Amino acid sequence: MELHEVGAILNSKTRDSVMEHSKTIIRGISYKSQDVQEGYLFVAIKGYQQDGHLYIQQAIDNGACAIIGEEKWPNLSVPYFQVENSRKALGLISDHYYDFPTDGKILIGVTGTNGKTTTSSLITHILENNGSSCAFFGSTKNIINGKVYPTINTTPNLLEINRLLAGSKDDVVVMEVSSHALTQHRIEGLSFDYALFTNLSHDHLDYHGSMEDYFQAKRKLFEMLKEDGKAIVNTDDYWGQQLASQLVGHGVPTITIGEYGKRDVKLESYASNPRSLLLKENNEIISIKPLLYGLHNMYNIAIAYGTAKQIGVEKEGIVQSIERFEGVEGRFNVKHLNNGATLIIDYAHTPDALFHCLNTVREQVSNKVIHVFGFRGDRDTTKRREMISISSEMSDCYILTFDDLNSVSQIEMKNTLIGLQEKYGNEKGKVITDRTLAIESAINMAETGDWILITGKGYEKYQQRYYYPVQDDEEAALYFLNEKEE
Incomplete structure (x- = not known):
């Protein structure tokens, strides 16, 4: 990527200093000044503990060839692009830099207070046991092409996602999506084939302020569905019921999951000892003997089952995979x-x-x-x-x-x-x-x-x-x- 392309992507007015360096090759992107090397583009982000704008000079000293930031910053020795939101700009630029690595892949996002990791891991397990290779982004680890990478946040920002996916040969990307990632525009620019909602309960109110604001943060994922994308929602949850009603009202195809009332995938019955689960779909009873414990995990199983069926996995293959799934490290x-x-x-x-x-x-x-x-x-x-x-x-x-x-x-x-x-x-x-x-x-x-x-x-x-x-x-x-x- 050349420097002049950055202004076009950001729809930013280019200064004379940018034009003078328009043929400069960008050799990397970073929002951490200590990671900047010669020829890097540095994106200054206002964090909740530190402000990246304070490290602009350090980034230049380390070799940055250009800066993106939100504040006016005159008299820099390198070109500067001022934008309204640096986080959005980071995602947009990284998409272009890494040549849109999510294109051609099925993208699945899983959000909710509880159950994200188990549901995401279970979906990955089902798909991989039925012929699809999956990239995985979660709170416990990231996996690309079968190789495990450490994770810091539940959901990385799009720069990290694109960097990891740049060499991915995986067919599907399964991603836990946190409310923080959604409100902080960490995944701005992604378009999902499937968006899943597990539940919503009391958490992170120190950050969001109220349950309504917390819900609105989670809801943003469903605004990122592709035109033909589908939602899979636990409608036994109060907030899930609100979400499903809103989505249906906007014409979004929505698969409902639950134990009560009419559901597309219904938890017909569950026994804890010995463990057994009966799901009902299209008036057909599906019998499963899971290794997982607890009613909450039966909801996770139902959501994973419904998602896999929508993708096109055969019922028998899904059931066999569920019955072999031993759970996630650190979860019961x-x-x-x-x-x-x-x-x-x-x-x-x-x-x-x-x-x-x-x-x-x-x-x-x-x-x-x-x-x-x-x-x-x-x-x-x-x-x-x-x-x-x-x-x-x-x-x-x-x-x-x-x-x-x-x-x-x-x-x-x-x-x-x-x-x-x-x-x-x-x-x-x-x-x-x-x-x-x-x-x-x-x-x-x-x-x-x-x-x-x-x-x-x-x-x-x-x-x-x-x-x-x-x-x-x-x-x-x-x-x-x-x-x-x-």
């Missing part, structure tokens, strides 16, 4: 411990996810349920009371402990947990701030047949050091058991 992973107890590790960090997690455990066990969880620093504080209420009602014992502290001090978080327990907890609960000691305490009190549920982190690594030299929840539990045996 079951470990049978050598002390006779069962350990569950799950990422649940919202009231709705916590309810479904505990309810699923209750479906499996009549013995004691011990729950270990905490709250992340600098995150939505309005959901904490409800989460404690759910755990105090549904568990036999709960332990409040540290999660990621982020910028919150240990003393502040300790006082927060103690205050929450005193105000909203009951006699079932206690506070043990060290997460590994909290897990040790849970295992100590567990007897044969009891279930221990640890939520909030899944298989994410710890950000701070604890008493036991371990890196995640599973390692903490197994470390203590091994030490106890010795």
